[in-house]
Amino acid sequence: MSGPRVGVFGLLGSGNLGNDGSLEAVLGYLRAQHPDAVVDALCGGPEAVTTRYGIPATRLHWYRGEYRTASRAGAVVGKGLGKLVDVVRTAAWVRRHDVVIVPGMGVLEATLPLRPWGFPYSLFLLCASGRLTGTKVALVGVGADTIRDRPTRALVRRAARLAAHRSYRDELSRDAMRAMGVDTARDAVHPDLAFALPAPRGSAPEDGRGPVCVGVMDFHGGNDDRARAAEIHRRYLEGTTRFVRTLAEDGRRVRLLTGDACDAEVVDAIIAAVDSPLVTAAEATSLADLMAETAAAESVVATRYHNLICALKVGTPTLALSYAAKSEALMAGMGLDAYCHPAREVDADRLIEQFRELESRSAELRETLAERNADATRRLEAQFAALTKALFPKSPAAATTATTPHAPARQETP
Template identity: 80%
Template sequence: MTAVRVGVFGLLGSGNLGNDGSLEAVLGYLRAEHPEAVVDALCGGPEVVAARYGIPATRLHWYRGEYRTASRAGAIAGKGLGKLVDAVRTAAWVRRHDVVIVPGMGVLEATLPLRPWGFPYALFLLCASGRLLGTRVALVGVGADAIRDRPTRALVRRAARLAAYRSYRDALSRDAMRAMGVDTARDEVYPDLAFALPMPSSSRPPGPPGPVCVGVMDFHGGNDDRAAAEEIHRRYLDGTTRFVRALAEEGRPVRLLTGDACDAPVVAAILDAVDSPLVTAAEAVSLADLMKETAAADTVVATRYHNLVCALKAGTPTLALSYAAKSDALMARMGLGAYCHPAREVDADRLLEQFRALEKQSAELRRTLTERNRIAARQLADQFTALTAALFPAADRTPARTRQETP
């Protein structure tokens, strides 16, 4: 029998370490449970995905300037033509597969600035093509949130309805989709896929107080905050910088972490403002690198969702600079719900108080995280078992090649 063909889809290889970590977790599952599967990707950064993960990859969008602001007539025309071309390209790619997996990511949310004709449209094309062509599309461990913008909400809702399988990384996501009119009666909630990644060998050295990892973000608010984006960013950067400066003045080494290529200017601004040899920047290129950094730290204070995941998986006491409800939900799930601080209103003095309270409870919180990580591992094993039952039923393995040859 011809090997089952599996596609992975999303903004993968585009600089977001969390998205790539979700892909890595799904590839690990496929290689362990379905080694016969032939895997390729339709993604944002095909060169990176092909080089890093060893699978063939195709560019998600025909128009290379898809995520740049179009102000000139030529760019606007290029984007418009790209939408038509992408409809054909996506359908042709989907047709070559038996199964397509969207691995994790916040594909059903708009907690960061998002336009409906960008990724929501691409996701809708994927799920509609799957339904029309008989290819099972699975949204696995994805994030969702209530969306106010009507066109974006309509595309996301329709895409979710057309998917053959859905699971979510938290109950908040499932509730949001139910509120947007999606039947979630058969949808399950599991921990974020990144909790399935192997933990790199690293440990916190004994001795005096160790480093504090501070994960930063190029944060400008969410999809509904465009008018106040610059003010939100200024407050976030100012409060975070003051917090880092206070730690350095107390003699604490600080390691600045990022989670996306766009975060680099925030790191540069903090380094320039604090100007202390105690404050350094980590050069992480994967979630494994982030886990090593957080495992070696005494404490982590972070903004990006997958910075938090890495720190919590490493078992390090963590404080969230929370920019969305998903961060609060993650912290609560891991037993640290009391240690959240709003990213929109970073108060350095209050943040320092929470940080000191967190450090006083360090030993107890490490024990809590050890137990919560055991639970997460068991739940993700259940997730992959359910995924196999839904997508790879032994009695229904009609290969893509055979389906294509059927008139």
């Protein structure tokens, strides 16, 4: 007999390393606990997903220009037609599965610029299709925030209500969904899925002191900052550049990290402005690569959420250039809440002061991170045990997993 048919869904293979890391964690769980599962994907970058992970994948959108601005009549018509075609495509894909998993990612948030007819619409189609076809749709370890834009909030709320199972990567996310009218009484909170990935061993630097990893981002603010996006980006870039220049002038080696393909322009701008052989760019193509870079570092200063996770996972003292409450919640959970700095208002002098304090407490903070990582591992094991019972109740793994304090979410009336 063939195993369960499992689909994975999201903006996967599209250049965002955090999204792909969440997928990798879920695939690791499926291969370890449910090796007979037949897995495929509906995603943003199907070619990349198939090449990297060896599973069949289908393009998320029928219209290939979905992520380009529609400035001509033909493009507008194409996008509109694509939304209708995707209703049928999504439902047909969902009904071929027993379970569909949305692995992590900030699918219920709008901390970065987002249009309601983009991914929120796609997520709604997925969850509605699951309800109509009887396929379980599980939002596993996802991020959420309270969304102000009414159309986006309506789509996200309805999608969450239609899902058969929900769990979140922090309390902040669960609280946000509750504030938006979703019954979260039976929804669980666990560490981000990326903490389930194996951590590499740090490589000892030749001179006895590692570089400083600085994770940068093509940051223009969030969904509510569109009117001042250019100003936010300018201040972020200027402050980060000055910080990197100060490190180089102090004789420190700096490794610039990214988390999405769009961040390359920021790396190029900083390297050109600082103009020092001590400042180099890492060529990371996965969270494993980012973890290897941060494991070899003396300390890390980073903006992107999953840059932070990689550094914290390997136990390197880290300072967050925080662009959303999720970063602050993550840092607090790992015992580093004193080391957050606002990405929208980068003050280079204050940032340097915080950084020097961070390094002065390096040994103490490494011990704290080791303890918090051990706890995260235990909590994620409970998450996967609960997921097996919720989604694969007839599997042998479900009969042997320990009972967890959280029951799977019940389906709600939309």
